Amino acid sequence: MLETRDLYKHFGGLVATDHVSLSIREGELHAVIGPNGAGKTTLIAQLAGELRPDGGAILFDGKDVTRTPVQRRAASGLARSFQITSVFPSFSALANVALAVQAHAGHSFRFWRRAAHDAALTGPARDALELVGLGSRAEVPAELLSHGEQRQLEIAMALATRPRMLLLDEPMAGMGPAEGASMVDLLRKLKGRYTILLIEHDMDAVFALADWITVLVHGAVIATGTPEEIRYDAEVRRAYLGEETV
Amino acid sequence: MRDHGRETLAVLIGLAFLLALPFLAEAAGKGFYVTLFTRILIFGLAAVSLDLILGYGGMVSFGHAAFVGVGAYAVGILSWHVFDGSPLMTWPVTLEGTENAFVVWPLAMLMGGLFALVIGAISLRTTGISFIMITLAFAQMLFYLAIGLRKYGGEDGIALYNKSQLVPPIDLFDRTTFYYVCLGLLVAFLAVCRRLTRSRFGMAVQGARINERRMKALGFSPYRYKLTAFVISGAGAGLSGALLANAAEFVGPAYMSWQRSGELIVMVVLGGMGTLFGPVAGAAAFLLLEEWLADLTEHWQIILGPILLFVVVFARRGLWGWVAGQGREDR
Numbered sequence: 001m002l003e004t005r006d007l008y009k010h011f012g013g014l015v016a017t018d019h020v021s022l023s024i025r026e027g028e029l030h031a032v033i034g035p036n037g038a039g040k041t042t043l044i045a046q047l048a049g050e051l052r053p054d055g056g057a058i059l060f061d062g063k064d065v066t067r068t069p070v071q072r073r074a075a076s077g078l079a080r081s082f083q084i085t086s087v088f089p090s091f092s093a094l095a096n097v098a099l100a101v102q103a104h105a106g107h108s109f110r111f112w113r114r115a116a117h118d119a120a121l122t123g124p125a126r127d128a129l130e131l132v133g134l135g136s137r138a139e140v141p142a143e144l145l146s147h148g149e150q151r152q153l154e155i156a157m158a159l160a161t162r163p164r165m166l167l168l169d170e171p172m173a174g175m176g177p178a179e180g181a182s183m184v185d186l187l188r189k190l191k192g193r194y195t196i197l198l199i200e201h202d203m204d205a206v207f208a209l210a211d212w213i214t215v216l217v218h219g220a221v222i223a224t225g226t227p228e229e230i231r232y233d234a235e236v237r238r239a240y241l242g243e244e245t246v
Numbered sequence: 247m248r249d250h251g252r253e254t255l256a257v258l259i260g261l262a263f264l265l266a267l268p269f270l271a272e273a274a275g276k277g278f279y280v281t282l283f284t285r286i287l288i289f290g291l292a293a294v295s296l297d298l299i300l301g302y303g304g305m306v307s308f309g310h311a312a313f314v315g316v317g318a319y320a321v322g323i324l325s326w327h328v329f330d331g332s333p334l335m336t337w338p339v340t341l342e343g344t345e346n347a348f349v350v351w352p353l354a355m356l357m358g359g360l361f362a363l364v365i366g367a368i369s370l371r372t373t374g375i376s377f378i379m380i381t382l383a384f385a386q387m388l389f390y391l392a393i394g395l396r397k398y399g400g401e402d403g404i405a406l407y408n409k410s411q412l413v414p415p416i417d418l419f420d421r422t423t424f425y426y427v428c429l430g431l432l433v434a435f436l437a438v439c440r441r442l443t444r445s446r447f448g449m450a451v452q453g454a455r456i457n458e459r460r461m462k463a464l465g466f467s468p469y470r471y472k473l474t475a476f477v478i479s480g481a482g483a484g485l486s487g488a489l490l491a492n493a494a495e496f497v498g499p500a501y502m503s504w505q506r507s508g509e510l511i512v513m514v515v516l517g518g519m520g521t522l523f524g525p526v527a528g529a530a531a532f533l534l535l536e537e538w539l540a541d542l543t544e545h546w547q548i549i550l551g552p553i554l555l556f557v558v559v560f561a562r563r564g565l566w567g568w569v570a571g572q573g574r575e576d577r
C-alpha cells in the first residue's frame with residue numbers, strides 16, 4: 001500500500017533518512033521504532049509530504065507521490081497525527097473534528113449554512129470522538145483538554161478524514177499509564193480497519209500491536225521483521241533494545 | 247466561551263443607538279453628527295471587510311485602502327463621464343457614464359473584488375512580513391496610478407457634481423436619508439459576514455489562520471480559501487469606497503494612501519480583531535477621537551497612540567471584547 005525506495009534526506013551534514021526502503025502491506029500495522037533522533041518523525045514528514053526527500057521515491061497505492069503536495073496526499077487517504085499535538089486550540093473538540101470531516105467532504109465553498117449546525121459534519125465528527133473516547137468532551141475547547149485527551153483528539157481528527165492509511169507519530173507520547181492503556185485499546189480497534197504506520201517508544205505496546213517492525217538507527221534501517229524476529233535480533237538488541245528487558 | 251447573550255445585547259443597543267442617532271443629533275441641534283456618523287458607518291464597513299481577512303484570516307493586509315479607493319474611483323469616473331458627456335469607452339462596446347446606484351455600487355464592489363483577486367493571488371503566495379510589504383507595495387502602485395490619471399484630475403481627484411441615484415423618492419443629498427442607506431448597507435454586510443464566518447468556508451479560513459500546517463495535513467488547500475476571503479473583503483471595501491465618494495462628493499488618490507490603510511488597521515485592532523462588530527466600534531472610536539482631539543491639537547494622533555497601546559495591552563479583543571465579554575472565539 002505504501003512503499004519507499006531508497007529514501008534519502010539530510011539536514012546539512014546530518015543524514016536523517018539514510019536510504020530507507022520500506023514496504024507496508026494493506027491492512028498491516030507496521031511499527032517503526034528507534035532511539036531519539038533516529039529520524040522517525042522526519043520519515044513520517046516525508047511520507048505525509050511535508051518534507052521533500054533529497055533522493056528516492058515514495059509510492060502510495062502504487063503511484064509515485066514523491067512530489068505530491070501534502071494536502072493532495074491527505075486528500076487521497078493518507079492521514080497523519082502529530083508527535084507534538086497540532087490542533088485548533090480555540091475550537092471545541094467537536095469543531096476540530098468537524099473541520100477534519102469537512103476536509104474529506106470536498107471543497108469548502110459553502111458560505112451560508114452554519115457549520116456548527118451541519119449534521120453532515122457534526123454527525124461523523126461525534127462518531128469519531130465517541131470512538132476515541134472523547135464523546136463526553138465534545139463541547140470543550142481543545143486548549144482546555146488534558147494532554148492525553150488532546151492526543152486522542154489528534155487521532156479523532158485523522159480518522160475523521162476517512163483515510164485509508166494512518167501515519168501515527170507517537171500517539172502515546174507523554175501519556176500516563178491509564179491513558180496509554182486506553183490508547184492501546186483504541187489502536188487495537190483500528191488495527192485491521194486501516195493500514196497503519198505506528199511510531200512508538202512504548203515497547204510493550206509495539207510488541208503487542210505490530211504485525212511488522214522496522215528498526216531505525218541514525219536514519220538507517222538496521223532490521224525489519226516480525227516482532228519475534230526483532231525481539232531476538234542480535235544487532236537490534238545491541239544497537240537499541242540493549243538495556244531494555246524485552 | 248464568549249458570552250453570547252451579552253454580545254447580542256451589545257449589538258442590539260448599538261443598533262438602537264445608530265437608528266436613533268439622526269433624531270438625537272437634530273434634537274440636540276448638532277446635525278453635523280449625522281454627517282460624522284455617516285463617515286463612521288462607511289469606515290466601519292471598510293474596517294469590517296478588513297477584519298474578515300485580518301482578524302478571521304490572519305492576513306495582515308497593509309493595502310486595504312486601495313480597494314476602498316478603487317470603489318470610490320468606480321463611482322467617481324462614471325459620474326465624471328456623465329458630467330463631461332463623453333463615453334467611458336467606445337470599444338468594444340460603447341459605455342456611457344452613469345450615476346445609477348444600482349449600477350455603480352455593484353460595479354464598485356466588482357472592481358474592489360477584481361483588484362483584490364489580482365493582488366491577493368500574488369500576495370498570498372507569501373506570508374508574514376513579506377505579505378505586509380507586498381500588499382503595501384500594490385496599494386502604493388494604485389495610489390500613484392490614481393495620481394497619474396490626468397483625465398480624472400490626477401492629484402486633485404474628481405469633485406462629484408451629483409450623488410448616486412437610487413429610486414426616485416430616495417434622495418442621497420438628504421443627509422439623514424444617506425445616513426440610513428449607509429446604516430442599512432452596513433447591517434446587511436455584517437449579516438452576510440456573520441454567516442460567512444460561521445459557514446464551512448469561514449471555518450476553513452479560520453483554520454488556516456490558527457494552524458495552516460494542520461489544515462494541509464487534513465487535506466485542505468488554504469490558499470484558495472484565503473484568496474476567496476481576500477476577494478470578498480475587497481468587494482466590501484469597494485462598496486465602502488462607493489459610499490465614501492458619495493459622502494465626500496469627491497474622489498482622490500489620498501483615499502488609497504498608506505496612511506489610510508494604516509488607519510483601517512488601527513480601527514480593526516482598536517475595535518477587536520476577529521470580532522466582526524468590533525471594527526465598527528473601532529471606526530467610531532477613531533473618528534470621534536479625531537473629531538474631538540483635533541480641536542485640541544493638530545497632532546491628535548499623539549494622544550491616539552497611547553490609547554491604542556492601552557487597548558491592545560489590556561483588552562485582548564479590543565473595545566468589543568470589553569463590551570461583549572472577553573473570551574474564546576469561534577465555537
Ligand SMILES: Nc1ncnc2c1ncn2[C@@H]1O[C@H](COP(=O)(O)OP(=O)(O)OP(=O)(O)O)[C@@H](O)[C@H]1O
Pocket residue numbers: 011014016034035036037038039040041042043083
Ligand atoms: N528541520 C530540521 N533541521 C535540522 N535538523 C533536523 C530537522 N528536523 C530534524 N532534525 C534532526 O534530524 C534528526 C532526526 O530527527 P527526528 O525528529 O526525525 O527524530 P525522531 O526519531 O522522531 O526522534 P524522537 O524519538 O525524539 O521523536 C535529529 O537529529 C534532529 O535533530
Ligand SMILES: [Mg+2]
Pocket residue numbers: 040041042083
Ligand atoms: Mg519524533
